[in-house]
Amino acid sequence: MPTLPDAEALDRADPFAEFRDRFALPEGVIYLDGNSLGALPRSVAARLEAVARHEWGERLIRSWNEADWWNAPRRIGDRIARLLGVSDGEVIATDSTSVNLFKLIMAAAGTRDGAIIAEADNFPTDTYVAEEAARLLGRPFRLVAGSGMVDALVADVAAAVITQVNYRTAARADIAALEERARRHGTRIVWDLSHSIGAVPLDLARDGASLAVGCSYKYLNGGPGAPAWLYVASALQAKLRSPIAGWWGHADAFAFDGQYRPAPDIARFLGGTQPMLSLLALEESLTLFERVDMDRLWAKSVRLFDLFAARIEALCPELTILTPRDPALRGSHIALHHPDAQRIITALIERGVIGDYRAPDIARFGLTPLTLSHADILYATGIIGDVMASGAWRDVAIEGGRVT
Ligand SMILES: Cc1ncc(COP(=O)(O)O)c(C=O)c1O
Numbered sequence: 102m103p104t105l106p107d108a109e110a111l112d113r114a115d116p117f118a119e120f121r122d123r124f125a126l127p128e129g130v131i132y133l134d135g136n137s138l139g140a141l142p143r144s145v146a147a148r149l150e151a152v153a154r155h156e157w158g159e160r161l162i163r164s165w166n167e168a169d170w171w172n173a174p175r176r177i178g179d180r181i182a183r184l185l186g187v188s189d190g191e192v193i194a195t196d197s198t199s200v201n202l203f204k205l206i207m208a209a210a211g212t213r214d215g216a217i218i219a220e221a222d223n224f225p226t227d228t229y230v231a232e233e234a235a236r237l238l239g240r241p242f243r244l245v246a247g248s249g250m251v252d253a254l255v256a257d258v259a260a261a262v263i264t265q266v267n268y269r270t271a272a273r274a275d276i277a278a279l280e281e282r283a284r285r286h287g288t289r290i291v292w293d294l295s296h297s298i299g300a301v302p303l304d305l306a307r308d309g310a311s312l313a314v315g316c317s318y319k320y321l322n323g324g325p326g327a328p329a330w331l332y333v334a335s336a337l338q339a340k341l342r343s344p345i346a347g348w349w350g351h352a353d354a355f356a357f358d359g360q361y362r363p364a365p366d367i368a369r370f371l372g373g374t375q376p377m378l379s380l381l382a383l384e385e386s387l388t389l390f391e392r393v394d395m396d397r398l399w400a401k402s403v404r405l406f407d408l409f410a411a412r413i414e415a416l417c418p419e420l421t422i423l424t425p426r427d428p429a430l431r432g433s434h435i436a437l438h439h440p441d442a443q444r445i446i447t448a449l450i451e452r453g454v455i456g457d458y459r460a461p462d463i464a465r466f467g468l469t470p471l472t473l474s475h476a477d478i479l480y481a482t483g484i485i486g487d488v489m490a491s492g493a494w495r496d497v498a499i500e501g502g503r504v505t
Pocket residue numbers: 197198199200224226227264268293295296316329
């Protein structure tokens with residue numbers, strides 16, 4: 102079993118060690134939930150203060166032009182595009198993931214007849230939105246097990262919603278293989294990359310993906326409720342129509358034209374006025390990624406996972422690792438099965454190890470390479486081992502409350 106000297110040796114060779122100080126993490130906490138809400142980058146707090154006091158407080162409405170607020174969704178989209186492996190002008194930062202899913206499913210399914218399908222084991226918002234889109238369009242709707250998606254991409258399917266990294270198990274789908282199959286049948290896939298972006302290396306252009314959405318408050322550290330993003334490959338942009346025709350998506354917004362004409366480009370997927378404070382917080386957090394090589398970041402995630410998994414296997418025979426062991430088949434969190442996962446997570450949070458619980462029986466731990474050291478994993482797994490060996494979790498009262 103790996104021990105502290107092993108972890109310290111890995112920390113000495115860690116190319117991302119300097120990033121930890123860029124985050125404002127509280128003392129006495131090992132934060133293993135960056136896959137749900139990313140930690141606060143110190144520079145984001147400073148930027149928010151400057152934007153509020155100066156750009157809003159002093160420059161007032163002039164900041165739409167002077168501080169280029171108006172172009173923030175595109176500007177931030179271009180930064181996100183680099184993490185997706187696509188080009189400038191193909192991504193826009195806006196709305197929530199749920200709203201962006203709605204826009205892209207309606208747009209994609211609107212180009213041809215056919216059913217809408219979604220994964221039965223996906224994060225519920227994806228299935229809710231897909232089913233409602235099918236109802237609005239009068240199309241058949243089918244739920245498919247994630248593992249059955251390849252076979253489900255058949256000729257009568259207009260659009261499929263697929264999440265690359267599953268929110269519970271972290272199992273990772275093969276974008277290139279699914280796109281290849283979808284192309285053969287003229288089906289469009291809307292990818293949800295909420296648990297992928299900023300965690301696993303992505304190359305959507307190479308893999309043939311043309312539509313995607315995702316969150317910014319997880320591995321991108323954009324803050325609670327940070328604006329999400331959407332990607333539409335440039336070749337498709339003029340062919341797809343957003344179901345939300347708002348003035349920010351108009352070809353000439355300041356003409357205040359009575360007739361809606363969608364912008365010719367990615368801006369047609371904007372609705373109304375965008376949340377500037379949140380967008381600029383996200384813009385600031387993305388500066389962290391400017392100097393991050395995603396392959397190297399992923400290599401650190403793999404080291405953190407291997408360390409975590411080896412220690413859990415040695416210390417906690419009652420916990421079963423649900424996440425695939427092959428790095429090519431998973432994302433950057435680890436899921437452990439136990440019938441009393443909620444009590445265990447609550448006991449760990451009381452001891453400063455913050456992970457989360459997903460009903461009914463999964464304990465989830467995010468392995469975010471920018472904020473975690475290998476020694477953190479050593480200490481955290483040591484505490485998990487103590488809680489399991491002592492049975493301390495059995496005394497935890499669950500009072501109808503939820504653990505997010
Ligand atoms: C796969 C996936 N999609 C979407 C969401 C959330 O969407 P929204 O930002 O609209 O709440 C989450 C997590 O909250 C998620 O895990």
